[in-house]
Amino acid sequence: MMLDERAKKVLCAVVESYIEKPEPVGSRYIMKRYGFDVCSATIRNIMSDLEDEGFLFQPHTSAGRLPTDRAYRFYVNYIFQEYLRKKTEEIKKNIENLTKKLRKLRNDMNSLFMETTQSLSQATKYLGLALLPETDKTALHRVDFIKFKDDLVIAIVVNDKGIVKNKIIKANHEISQQELNSLADFVNSNYKGKSLDEIREDLFSRLKREKIFWDNLISKILKMCQEALYFSREDVFVSGLYNIMHLPDFSDIEKLREVAKTIQDRHLLIKLFENIPEDEEEIKIIIGDENPIEEFRNFSIIASPYKEKDKSLGIIALVGPKRMDYQKAIMLVNIFAKSVTNALSE
Amino acid sequence: MMLDERAKKVLCAVVESYIEKPEPVGSRYIMKRYGFDVCSATIRNIMSDLEDEGFLFQPHTSAGRLPTDRAYRFYVNYIFQEYLRKKTEEIKKNIENLTKKLRKLRNDMNSLFMETTQSLSQATKYLGLALLPETDKTALHRVDFIKFKDDLVIAIVVNDKGIVKNKIIKANHEISQQELNSLADFVNSNYKGKSLDEIREDLFSRLKREKIFWDNLISKILKMCQEALYFSREDVFVSGLYNIMHLPDFSDIEKLREVAKTIQDRHLLIKLFENIPEDEEEIKIIIGDENPIEEFRNFSIIASPYKEKDKSLGIIALVGPKRMDYQKAIMLVNIFAKSVTNALSE
DNA sequence: TTTTAGCACTCCCCATATTAAAGTGCTAAC
DNA sequence: GTTAGCACTTTAATATGGGGAGTGCTAAAA
Numbered sequence: 077m078m079l080d081e082r083a084k085k086v087l088c089a090v091v092e093s094y095i096e097k098p099e100p101v102g103s104r105y106i107m108k109r110y111g112f113d114v115c116s117a118t119i120r121n122i123m124s125d126l127e128d129e130g131f132l133f134q135p136h137t138s139a140g141r142l143p144t145d146r147a148y149r150f151y152v153n154y155i156f157q158e159y160l161r162k163k164t165e166e167i168k169k170n171i172e173n174l175t176k177k178l179r180k181l182r183n184d185m186n187s188l189f190m191e192t193t194q195s196l197s198q199a200t201k202y203l204g205l206a207l208l209p210e211t212d213k214t215a216l217h218r219v220d221f222i223k224f225k226d227d228l229v230i231a232i233v234v235n236d237k238g239i240v241k242n243k244i245i246k247a248n249h250e251i252s253q254q255e256l257n258s259l260a261d262f263v264n265s266n267y268k269g270k271s272l273d274e275i276r277e278d279l280f281s282r283l284k285r286e287k288i289f290w291d292n293l294i295s296k297i298l299k300m301c302q303e304a305l306y307f308s309r310e311d312v313f314v315s316g317l318y319n320i321m322h323l324p325d326f327s328d329i330e331k332l333r334e335v336a337k338t339i340q341d342r343h344l345l346i347k348l349f350e351n352i353p354e355d356e357e358e359i360k361i362i363i364g365d366e367n368p369i370e371e372f373r374n375f376s377i378i379a380s381p382y383k384e385k386d387k388s389l390g391i392i393a394l395v396g397p398k399r400m401d402y403q404k405a406i407m408l409v410n411i412f413a414k415s416v417t418n419a420l421s422e
Numbered sequence: 423m424m425l426d427e428r429a430k431k432v433l434c435a436v437v438e439s440y441i442e443k444p445e446p447v448g449s450r451y452i453m454k455r456y457g458f459d460v461c462s463a464t465i466r467n468i469m470s471d472l473e474d475e476g477f478l479f480q481p482h483t484s485a486g487r488l489p490t491d492r493a494y495r496f497y498v499n500y501i502f503q504e505y506l507r508k509k510t511e512e513i514k515k516n517i518e519n520l521t522k523k524l525r526k527l528r529n530d531m532n533s534l535f536m537e538t539t540q541s542l543s544q545a546t547k548y549l550g551l552a553l554l555p556e557t558d559k560t561a562l563h564r565v566d567f568i569k570f571k572d573d574l575v576i577a578i579v580v581n582d583k584g585i586v587k588n589k590i591i592k593a594n595h596e597i598s599q600q601e602l603n604s605l606a607d608f609v610n611s612n613y614k615g616k617s618l619d620e621i622r623e624d625l626f627s628r629l630k631r632e633k634i635f636w637d638n639l640i641s642k643i644l645k646m647c648q649e650a651l652y653f654s655r656e657d658v659f660v661s662g663l664y665n666i667m668h669l670p671d672f673s674d675i676e677k678l679r680e681v682a683k684t685i686q687d688r689h690l691l692i693k694l695f696e697n698i699p700e701d702e703e704e705i706k707i708i709i710g711d712e713n714p715i716e717e718f719r720n721f722s723i724i725a726s727p728y729k730e731k732d733k734s735l736g737i738i739a740l741v742g743p744k745r746m747d748y749q750k751a752i753m754l755v756n757i758f759a760k761s762v763t764n765a766l767s768e
Numbered sequence: 769t770t771t772t773a774g775c776a777c778t779c780c781c782c783a784t785a786t787t788a789a790a791g792t793g794c795t796a797a798c
Numbered sequence: 799g800t801t802a803g804c805a806c807t808t809t810a811a812t813a814t815g816g817g818g819a820g821t822g823c824t825a826a827a828a
Contacts, residue, residue, distance in 0.1 A: 117772060137778060137779070138780085139820065183574055217570070218568050225584075230580060234568055234570075315686070333664045336682075337664040340663065446790095463793095470793085483791095484790080484791055484792050484807040484808050
């Protein structure tokens with residue numbers, strides 16, 4: 077399946093043409109529009125070969141050809157190389173400017189990611205997503221335990237990003253605000269700066285070490301504390317559902333429905349991100365069938381982690397049709413991820 | 423425009439028929455389906471009269487007739503009377519059962535309203551909404567001020583419903599955690615149980631009374647405190663966008679887009695609720711053009727306040743097409759609003 | 769061996785015509 | 799006031815027939 081240079085060019089031309097306008101692409105059009113110096117019959121032969129290789133298909137005999145997922149993959153690899161090679165001054169300038177703008181929001185993550193996803197969606201008309209830092213992995217800034225009613229306690233955790241999470245837990249026994257304050261003091265003075273999962277781990281070994289495992293009061297309290305410090309990942313920002321509704325790819329309402337349903341279901345959405353490595357430098361591109369969740373097999377995702385210093389915190393992404401303007405999408409995700417990283421890293 | 427009994431029956435029949443199936447309604451169909459003992463020509467005459475009165479219209483000559491907004495209004499008034507009159511044992515039983523179920527969630531408002539809006543949407547295939555209690559009007563349970571970075575302070579407010587809100591504010595001067603604790607203590611011991619707006623008001627008059635108005639440190643701190651205790655209303659739950667996508671009324675994507683855009687814009691959504699009185703007992707029904715916000719002129723809203731004891735806290739609502747199953751929608755909103763009220767009032 | 773010109777063939781799309789069905793409005797009779 | 803009957807209107811569905819875009823193949827040219 078080695079393609080010669082000309083075949084590659086034709087393949088990319090077909091993909092680009094289809095991205096530009098969702099219609100079957102003909103040989104004559106390719107020849108003229110992309111300035112090939114051969115006649116349409118030659119292009120035709122090449123396209124026929126590309127079809128044999130699984131890059132193109134015809135909706136029916138005697139129609140033009142459409143790209144398969146494989147073609148998109150090939151195309152994306154191609155332009156992505158290009159992009160990395162020639163990342164221009166202009167992009168750097170864009171990152172600088174955006175960084176300045178986002179820096180003002182660095183202390184308010186909600187606004188920061190609201191702004192980010194909205195701008196991304198606005199600029200592309202695709203769906204802008206952002207996965208917030210996992211509370212469990214970020215450093216504890218402070219915890220408070222507040223007695224609510226009866227044996228209910230509200231645990232409030234502030235992490236070093238200024239994100240506030242709270243949780244209502246059952247204490248299983250009457251406990252005074254006084255005692256809760258002591259508990260909070262204990263945690264704050266011993267564990268500030270540690271990540272929640274580290275803290276839970278340490279509490280656990282402490283329980284074990286001191287042989288107060290299953291019975292006494294302190295053990296109960298520490299266990300409650302463990303529970304209070306567990307937060308499953310659930311914070312995703314999604315913007316621009318109404319933007320994608322204008323795309324011809326979503327004129328079929330069933331596709332829209334898939335997206336809307338997935339958005340509504342946070343757990344599913346989180347699952348989408350699970351297969352995207354957070355620790356890599358590169359932009360990750362997922363096309364159609366490569367998608368980890370069934371519901372998004374019709375779409376493509378451009379995702380990139382954002383970091384603070386060198387630690388990856390979360391992911392910024394665009395979700396759009398497979399027939400997406402990858403050039404633009406890649407560039408924008410890149411710019412935003414880098415800018416957020418800069419803004420957070422000071 | 424007095425309609426005689428028969429005309430009313432015909433009008434209701436037309437509306438009901440159209441709600442059942444979105445097609446122009448013919449005279450013969452009405453006669454047979456709704457068991458009128460006159461021939462179709464008579465119905466035809468009545469329908470012609472109803473058209474003159476502005477209740478019906480024809481999409482084109484020689485087609486059946488469709489209800490106008492006025493017809494929906496008439497119909498809804500009619501069935502609403504009916505509903506109030508004959509509220510059955512069954513409904514009471516439903517409320518009891520649902521109350522039991524929701525009571526388990528009473529201490530976690532997020533889950534409570536998530537569950538409520540989802541169930542409402544699931545049962546009707548319309549959009550389920552719930553407006554949470556306004557932080558500003560609910561009683562303070564406790565406030566905490568947490569020093570974050572530099573001169574940033576995170577204010578965390580817990581109200582008596584167990585809802586936690588937070589806000590990042592600039593202190594404009596260095597302030598220690600010690601001082602913040604004193605401030606929090608001060609607010610907590612003086613104002614626990616008071617509503618945030620009362621507290622702000624009182625802080626203001628205190629400032630004024632003590633003639634420390636514009637200058638010294640305490641004044642600055644109190645002003646920061648005032649700012650920290652202000653939360654604009656913004657908490658709305660919306661469920662089931664993907665449910666309405668199956669309705670024939672939304673096969674036009676432009677209509678869907680209106681809804682999706684409105685949902686995304688919390689402020690607009692809040693505005694929707696502004697014209698719905700929270701303090702009334704009754705279920706409020708808003709049809710088409712009666713809608714306060716432009717974007718929802720194509721839809722109808724069934725809304726009802728929920729309360730704790732006798733104090734209104736917020737609103738539960740369904741948004742659907744004008745061609746909505748009002749009977750069902752009214753009943754369900756009624757059941758849910760009453761059940762939430764019961765669950766919260768113990 | 770590769771490319772090109774030429775041509776027959778396929779299939780979709782669109783515009784037009786035709787027909788059946790549903791429903792009205794009107795008139796005259798009950 | 800109500801009904802039967804009928805002419806008329808409009809839509810929706812179904813056929814009909816080019817026109818156009820594009821392919822695949824063959825034979826000749828490069």
